[in-house]
Amino acid sequence: MPKPPSRQSQIIIATFFDRYSHGDTSVYFSREDLYDTCTKHRIEPLKNMGDGALYSYRYRTKLPPEILRTQPEGKEWVILGRGISQYEFRLVSKSNILPNENLLSTKIPDATPEMIKRYAFSDEQALLARVRYNRLVDTFFGITTYSLQSHLRTTVESIGQIEIDEIYVGIDKHGRHFIIPTQAKVGKDKIGYAQLFQDLAYCKAKYPNLVCRALAAKFMNKELIALFELTISEDSVKIVEEKHYKIVLETDISEQELQEYNSRGSD
Incomplete structure (x- = not known):
């Protein structure tokens, strides 16, 4: 039945x-x-x-x-x-934001405290912790950022009650200030229109003088993390930029890989 x-x-x-x-x-x-x-x-x-x-x-x-x-x-x-x-x-x-399996990844020495690895309560918390402690937001955007608040639950007049997984503030070499709403996706959770819509609306209402850059993070596997900068164009979710980071032991980064990273950086 x-x-x-x-x-x-x-x-x-x-x-x-x-x-x-x-x-x-x-x-x-x-x-x-x-x-x-x-x-x-x-x-x-x-x-x-x-x-x-x-x-x-x-x-x-x-x-x-x-x-x-x-x-x-x-x-x-x-x-x-x-x-x-x-x-x-x-x-x-229809949104179909999935990591590009053919994209090069960059190895990042794991700076996640062992206590956090042991006691993180869920995959989503583990993902947010990996992003935070390994300063992936800084690396992705090329600016200095700080976690302002996790799991924010608040109200936006034009929307009502909302939740944001994590919010970062940042500053670049020119002194510009940034607000970065971040959503974490694990398993079959989709990066979708509704959460991005509310994240952008919150930042526009609360921080109108800051540059808003919306971020999504998704585990591809336990060590590999895809980061996306997203925006809404007309009625579609669009990827501004996508990068992949593999969290590894420092000893797992070879001299040859460092040479390759040096070559990438000189392009």
């Missing part, structure tokens, strides 16, 4: 189709609409309707197949915050 759809799935499907008409590219709804949907369709409400019904669909999980079947070729629905307790299904270009 097929498994019956979860309450979360039932609520999001009913909310969408109560408001969607063929050809729509935006479908607006509110948290109050989620409760109205439950009443109308006789679904027991979730304890936390905002996070419970929406969080995983906004950042981690595919929308139910009933909704996915309305997507035109090359497009996908994402759920965006549009203010306090206000949301939008928006049709955007």
